[in-house]
Amino acid sequence: MTFQQPRVETSPKVSDEIRQTTCYMCACRCGINVHMKTNEDGKKEVAYIEGNRDHPVNKGVLCAKGSAGIMQVNAPSRLKAPLKRVGPRGSGEFEEISWDEALDIAAGWLEPIRKDDPSKLAFFTGRD
Ligand code: SF4
Incomplete structure (x- = not known):
C-alpha cells in the first residue's frame, strides 16, 4: 500500500494587482506591497499587505501592527461618515x-x- 501526500498549494494567488506605498500605522513609514483583489461587485479591495523587500527602511520586514493595517479599510466597525x-x-x-x-x-x-x-x-x- 502506498500513501501519496496530498498536494497543498503553499502560495495561492491572493491578488490581481499590487500597489506599492508606505505603512502609516506608526511613524517608521515602512515600505509595503498592498495586494488588491477584485470582489464580486467588481470593486478593488485590500486582500493582503506584505513588506517591500526593496524598501530601504524595512527591507521586507512587516510588524504585526503593519499587517493589521488591512483593518483600516476592511474593518466592519470602520467609520464611514461623521x-x-x-x-x-x-x-x-x-x-x-x-x-x-x-x-x-x-x-x-x-x-x-x-x-x-x-x-x-x-x-x-x-x-x-
Ligand atoms: S510596518 Fe510596523 S514598524 Fe513599519 S511603519 Fe508599519 S507599524 Fe510601523
Whole structure:
C-alpha cells in the first residue's frame, strides 16, 4: 500500500494587482506591497499587505501592527461618515451626519475662539 501526500498549494494567488506605498500605522513609514483583489461587485479591495523587500527602511520586514493595517479599510466597525453624539457623554449613542453638518458644527466651535484671539487656536494632524 502506498500513501501519496496530498498536494497543498503553499502560495495561492491572493491578488490581481499590487500597489506599492508606505505603512502609516506608526511613524517608521515602512515600505509595503498592498495586494488588491477584485470582489464580486467588481470593486478593488485590500486582500493582503506584505513588506517591500526593496524598501530601504524595512527591507521586507512587516510588524504585526503593519499587517493589521488591512483593518483600516476592511474593518466592519470602520467609520464611514461623521457621527454626532445624541445621548449623554459616555452613553455611546450617536447618529450619522453629513460632512457639511460636521464642518458647520466644528466651525461653530472654533470661530468664536479665532475671533477672540487667533493665537489661542492651533490645528495639528498626523506626525510629520
Ligand atoms: S510596518 Fe510596523 S514598524 Fe513599519 S511603519 Fe508599519 S507599524 Fe510601523
